[in-house]
Amino acid sequence: MANRPVHFIWLLDCSYSMQGEKIGQLNYAIREAVPEMRSVAHDNPAAQLLLRTLTFSTEARWHHKDPVPVDDFTWQDVQVDGMTNLGEALEMVSRELQTPPMPQRALKPVLALVSDGVPTDDWKSGLRALDATPWGKKAVRVAIAIGADADRSVLQEFLGNPELQPLDANSPKQLAAAIRWASTAAVKAASQPVASPTDTTVKQPPYAPPQLDDDDDDVW
């Protein structure tokens, strides 16, 4: 017997536009969210929460390539690099969401995309590859738009559900709240049984994004 895994993958924009305070706050927010992820995982002992991180800039690369159990997960700061190759990142994630390597019996994976800019490669091709995988289609998706320059339409398309909106993180405080929420609520959503939304008379969004306070003076 075995717990079913929840694969949680951070997709982090590490382009030059993230340089400075944004990348610093992102690293801080994720590091601070890890204990809360552990807490959610402990509340749901039947799910085995496994974390990975993929960064994308001039190229996409795994920051944590192998799935790490949340209890063993330690955050190592990501660094900025160059362009915004989101398509390559989505392509790499789609390969991980094939079965195998994904098991047939698992809870829905969580894909959390954080970006502050505009993709510089063929991101639609990457998104198509992701949508073509069974687990990619089923994944709980979260998108966080950092600052006013983030291309919300790309993030909206990544979400693939008109009932969901990207979370706006226009300040360090909002980013921390968004990361905290993505780290916990999305994991809960991934491990709750529901009637298939395609067949129910009433469609239910998989989770309800929070209302983030916008009273921070330090706005990006």
Place this chain on the structure above:
Amino acid sequence: MSAPERRQPPREARWETLEHSVQGVNKQLNQDWYVAEGSGSASDPLILAVADGHGSAVHARSHIGARCAVDLFAAQARTFAELARSEGPDGTHSLSWLMNYARNELPRQLAAAWQESVLAHWDRHPDTVNPAAEPPPKGRKLLLYGATLVGAVVTPQLFAAWQLGDGELTVIGADGAVALPLAPVEADLGDETESLCSRHAWQLVRVHWAPVVAPDRTPRLIVLSTDGLSKSFASDEGFAQFMAGLDQRLAKDGGPDDVREALPGWLAEAARYSGDDTTLVAARRPEPDAADHGPAPDEPRSDA
């Protein structure tokens, strides 16, 4: 010259049932429900069913939906068995008529009765948290009660089973082969499932139809379980091995009693891994010579 020995008419098999359900880890209540009744004779059909309420906040009343599903299925199954009983040259229903009934009429009636039942429950027990609020639309009410169902009926002539949503019907054949005749071609990924609250739910019902052509080729074990059991295994093969092992344990001397004793522990272990309520009902066909002991279920007993 002695009088010729009086031969007893062949007696109908008496199926032996076992059942148990455990609550999932961290769940406030068990949202599964089940039934195992009857001996498998013509007048006392074997009826097995398990239902699994979806359980999340969106399906807050799914434990009631699961209970309705089982109770209504049992009623439908009794009607079906009665119709099957009158099958034959002198009866009113042909086998093909029954098959059509099983595939179309029963699912339609069951889904309609379930909807009617849960909506009536809502009318009797509307939202008390916010009574002034506008009542939700019908679809949202149904969603509250969402549940899956696996049910089976066995008579001397027929073995039929129905499934809507996840859960498993496992059949161990007379030769010991393990089969899951109602398994979907492509299993739902994650924890999404078709449901009695789905639109046109009756069309989503999968049906297993197996007339009994020879009693000794009837399945020797029929097991219905909710997905809390199957999802505790890392693979389909692990689940099939569990079912084969269950069959072997039952076949040993004192097996049924041993299994009854061990079953709560097995299911609790499964629930620890799947996190879900876990329910199993099983019926074991008696050994061929078992029918020679004691009166058949339909015969009057004499305690004199």
